[in-house]
Amino acid sequence: MSNPRLNAGPGSTSQGEPRFAEDALDRRPVRPSKLRYNLGMLAVGIIFIAAVYGAGMDFGALLNLPASIIQYGQLMAAGVFQFPDETVAGYWTQSFDAMFESVAIAWVGTMVGALFSLPMGFLAARNMSPLPVYIVVRFVLSVIRAVPEIIFAIAIMLPLFGFGSGGGGALAGAMALGVSSIGTLSKLISEAIEAVDGGPLESSRASGSNQMQMIRWAVLPQVMPEIIAIWLYRFEVNIRASAILGVLGAGGIGSLLSTVFGAREWDRIGIVLVVIIVVTMLVDQISAFIRHRVIHGGDARSDGGEPQEDDDAPGPGPEDGPRVENDPAPKENRAAAGL
Secondary structure (H helix, E strand, O other): OOOHHHHOOOOOEEOOEEOOOOOHHHOOOOOOOOHHHHHHHHHHHHHHHHHHHHHOOOHHHHHHHHHHHHHHHHHHHHHHOOOOOHHHHHHHHHHHHHHHHHHHHHHHHHHHHHHHHHHHHHHOOOOOOOHHHHHHHHHHHHHHHHOOHHHHHHHHHHHHHOOOOOOHHHHHHHHHHHHHHHHHHHHHHHHHHHOOOHHHHHHHHHOOOOHHHHHHHHHHHHHHHHHHHHHHHHHHHHHHHHHHHHHOOOOOHHHHHHHHHHOOOHHHHHHHHHHHHHHHHHHHHHHHHHHHHHHHOOOOOOOOOOOOOOOOOOOOOHHHOOOHHHOOOOHHHHHHOOO
C-alpha cells in the first residue's frame, strides 16, 4: 500500500499543513496599474482643450455643418448644371484655361526639380559621395525641405517675379515649386541610390571603371525606373500645390478661384471646382499608368502565330531515324523508299 506522503505532490497537504511554504509563484497575479495610461490620456485631453481655447475655435458651428453643406452644394450645383449659354460657356473656357496654366506651372516646377535633384541625389547618397560632401548636401536638402513652397513663393519668388495670372506670377509659382521639389526629390533619389544592389558596383570597380562610368553603367540602370516614378508622383503633388499658390497671386486656377470666392459667385465656384477635380483626376490616372509601365514594364503579348520550336531542344539522333515531316524529298520518292 502506497504512502500518501510519498505520493503527495507540490502544494498538497498532510494533516492540514502545507508541505512547502507559500511564495510569490503561488499568489494570484496582480492586475497591472493603469495609472500611467489614464494620466497620459488625461494630459492629451487637457492639451486638446487648451488648443481649442487658444485658437478660439467655435465648435458650435459643427452643428450647422450639414445644413451649410446642403445649402452651398445646391448653389454650386446650380451653376454646374445650368444651361450652357454663351456666358456659361465662357466660364467653362476660362476655368479650363486657368487649370491648364496650373498644370503648366506644375510641369515647369517639376522639370526644374528633376533637373537638379538627380545630381543632388547622387551627392546625398552615402555610397556615392565622400563623407564631407554627404553631410553638407544633406544639410542643404534638410533646410530646403523645412521651408514649404508657399513660403518660397511669398517671401522670395513673388517679390522677384511679380504677381498675377500669367507672366511673372506664373514664373514665381513654377520656381517656388521647383525649389521645393529639389529637397524632396533629392532625398528620395538618394535613398533609392543607397538601396541599389552592390554586386554591379563591385564588378564595375573591379573592371577599372571610374566614378562616372560606374554611375552610368552600374547605378542608373537600377534606379532610373524608380526615379522616373518619383518625378511623376511629384508632378501630381505640384498640380495641387500650384492651385494653392495661385490664391496668393502665383497664377493658374488658384487666382481665378480666389477672385470668384471674393465675389461670392457660387455658380462659378462650382464650375471651377468641377474643372479642378476632373483635370486632377485625369492627370493622376495618366501618371499612375505611366508609373506602372515604367516600374513593371509592359505586359507580355503573344504574336498570335504558331508556336515556335525551341532552338535549344536536342535534335533527333542517328538512332531516331529521319524526320518524315521535314524530309524535302517528294512524296513519290518517299513512298518508293517505304517511308
